[in-house]
Amino acid sequence: MSQANEDLAYKFQLEDAKRRIKEGIEIDAAGCWFWKKLTVNGSAVMNIHGKRVHLRRYLYISKYGALPATERLITACGHKGCINPGHQLSHTHFMAEISPYSHPKLPQ
Numbered sequence: 001m002s003q004a005n006e007d008l009a010y011k012f013q014l015e016d017a018k019r020r021i022k023e024g025i026e027i028d029a030a031g032c033w034f035w036k037k038l039t040v041n042g043s044a045v046m047n048i049h050g051k052r053v054h055l056r057r058y059l060y061i062s063k064y065g066a067l068p069a070t071e072r073l074i075t076a077c078g079h080k081g082c083i084n085p086g087h088q089l090s091h092t093h094f095m096a097e098i099s100p101y102s103h104p105k106l107p108q
């Protein structure tokens, strides 16, 4: 496949992934995003570009950029299962107490 075709195929997969993510998310009154599709051990997962990805992490990285593999995410809104990237804090940020939320919960 030529580079241009590969880029096009990648772009298509990305658009398709975005569409599938939108379809699979239910947003509640608090703005929390809940995944209605496949979960593994309570974690929202989806196959993107032929790989199984953890959506909470994937969405966070898509929105805010890279996250070191060793860095955990904490759901600062306190709603278990919420995958809204705006409701996640990296563990480092959480510990530095720069949470935009007034009462961040400690991880279970």
Ligand SMILES: [Zn+2]
Residues within 6 Å of the ligand: 031, 032, 033, 077, 078, 079, 082, 083, 084, 087
């Ligand atoms: Zn939330």
